């Protein structure tokens with residue numbers, strides 16, 4: 017089919033074909049369970065007594081309740097847990113394959129120490145003593161702030177323990193990976209002040225304006241979002257999906273609006289200008305508008321007139337106007353920021369501009385709208401015991417506000433200001449843009465400790481690996497996050513004894529503190545992590561244990577909320593894809609290959625379409641209109657300012673001309689032959705670009721060229 021720009025846009029403007037969305041069916045879960053057991057490394061269970069137990073999956077920010085079928089003590093199948101308030105019986109393919117992670121070939125089976133570039137097994141005592149001695153040197157040198165720590169998220173008691181560790185140690189350099197929740201917290205902080213996050217009541221909204229949020233491609237709490245999309249048509253709710261490519265979410269939307277990559281913030285600002293010009297904002301909610309509102313109004317009218325925004329975004333002025341007005345007229349509109357899964361490189365200006373549409377609509381803290389929620393406060397850690405060294409170190413200015421900023425800081429210094437690094441539940445050497453630069457920065461840090469279950473790229477770059485039990489082997493609180501309207505804390509429980517010589521991550525932190533001794537040990541006086549968990553969650557511990565979860569909030573937050581427009585009134589820079597090549601390369605978030613921790617299971621890799629990965633060949637999507645002398649299925653060389661890779665070409669009429677799409681999450685080099693060496697890591701083709709006002713990497717895409725190989 018030949019598609020010119022006009023007919024291409026026609027694909028999006030009309031209603032496009034829907035796709036079936038439903039939780040994974042029972043028959044399929046059986047098939048998956050057979051599949052996930054049927055690998056050479058997985059022991060075959062003997063016959064025995066069948067039982068079911070409940071726990072919470074924490075393979076992704078979705079935090080779904082799951083039911084685990086066991087034969088004697090051996091878990092053999094995972095299903096969604098009926099009536100769990102996040103997923104209500106649904107589960108995704110990763111959750112079902114969760115058992116595979118127990119026996120995964122890349123599991124770290126005991127503590128390891130790197131000697132002459134090879135890892136050798138050591139005992140827990142030896143490992144913790146080694147870590148205690150090396151970290152202790154920093155405190156002895158009165159330089160505790162030279163310790164940095166990176167965790168996957170800052171939610172829950174285990175990140176809380178790492179934070180507690182850093183405070184007692186005396187370092188302000190605690191950073192988290194850029195996940196959707198952290199972007200939402202930053203957005204809420206920018207517009208509403210500290211201690212808030214954002215939740216979106218998409219279950220009840222009648223008009224969902226999504227700025228690329230992959231609602232069935234892994235955004236937020238994936239099963240919850242898929243369920244909300246499943247009943248959207250029954251509710252007659254409209255979904256307008258704005259993104260450069262006809263994703264699964266766009267294909268199921270009421271309307272798909274293609275947009276030039278990297279111009280989503282301009283569009284949101286242009287829509288704000290329409291609503292302000294036409295007085296289509298809620299006068300009652302506007303009473304809470306504070307700093308900079310008048311300046312913001314004047315600025316968007318001047319800087320974002322319709323014609324200019326149309327030129328930048330590639331969307332007609334009429335469509336921008338029509339969509340903005342339809343959003344304002346809806347009873348329960350909600351605008352969603354966060355392209356794809358909403359994590360990694362995004363930009364604060366875009367999040368803030370999109371959320372400003374919610375504020376103008378006035379549908380905030382109301383059913384079907386956006387909830388500006390207080391951050392969950394169910395954890396109560398005692399104050400750390402801080403000696404003089406810790407007090408001095410903790411008072412130092414943080415080295416950076418983001419992991420990429422820290423890497424830049426190390427890059428630019430002859431000698432790394434970070435002398436020791438702890439990494440937990442994060443794989444920055446794979447998951448962030450320009451992983452080679454991150455690896456080079458790692459090289460400059462004298463001592464790296466990775467607390468992980470798997471031998472991933474970051475573990476391989478470390479000096480010591482402290483192996484932790486998987487979610488099926490340990491107890492932990494699991495707070496919901498990532499844009500859900502409700503706030504739920506679940507309790508994950510061990511379904512099986514640790515298969516290898518691993519410990520709970522909480523016990524690892526306590527062990528490191530004890531190895532340091534002195535006031536550090538005093539701050540971690542618990543007998544075990546389980547005892548710590550009971551103490552710090554005392555407020556909710558009883559019901560948490562009895563029911564397996566506690567709903568902290570589900571209704572719209574009470575009271576009014578103030579909105580500060582200073583940040584947007586300053587009209588911060590919009591970070592655009594860097595370079596001057598002909599195409600724009602964008603990452604595609606594909607639900608089957610999560611780009612973060614853990615790496616996809618062998619089972620998940622097997623389910624990847626052969627239009628994305630064939631053998632080890634990586635495909636990129638390109639509109640046939642832009643393909644010139646390329647052939648569908650043929651080989652090509654993809655080049656960006658960061659490097660060149662061989663790829664194969666997949667013609668797709670559903671991607672905008674001039675855009676190249678590549679699935680994110682492939683191209684691992686970790687120690688797992690079922691997952692490693694398959695495809696290309698798109699992050700290696702994108703150089704980070706720090707957003708001046710947030711300090712975050714905002715390089716969602718990059719300019720690229722492609723030629724026949």
Ligand code: SF4
Nearest residue numbers: 073078079080108111
């Ligand atoms: S969506 Fe996330 S939390 Fe839920 S089952 Fe899948 S991997 Fe687990």
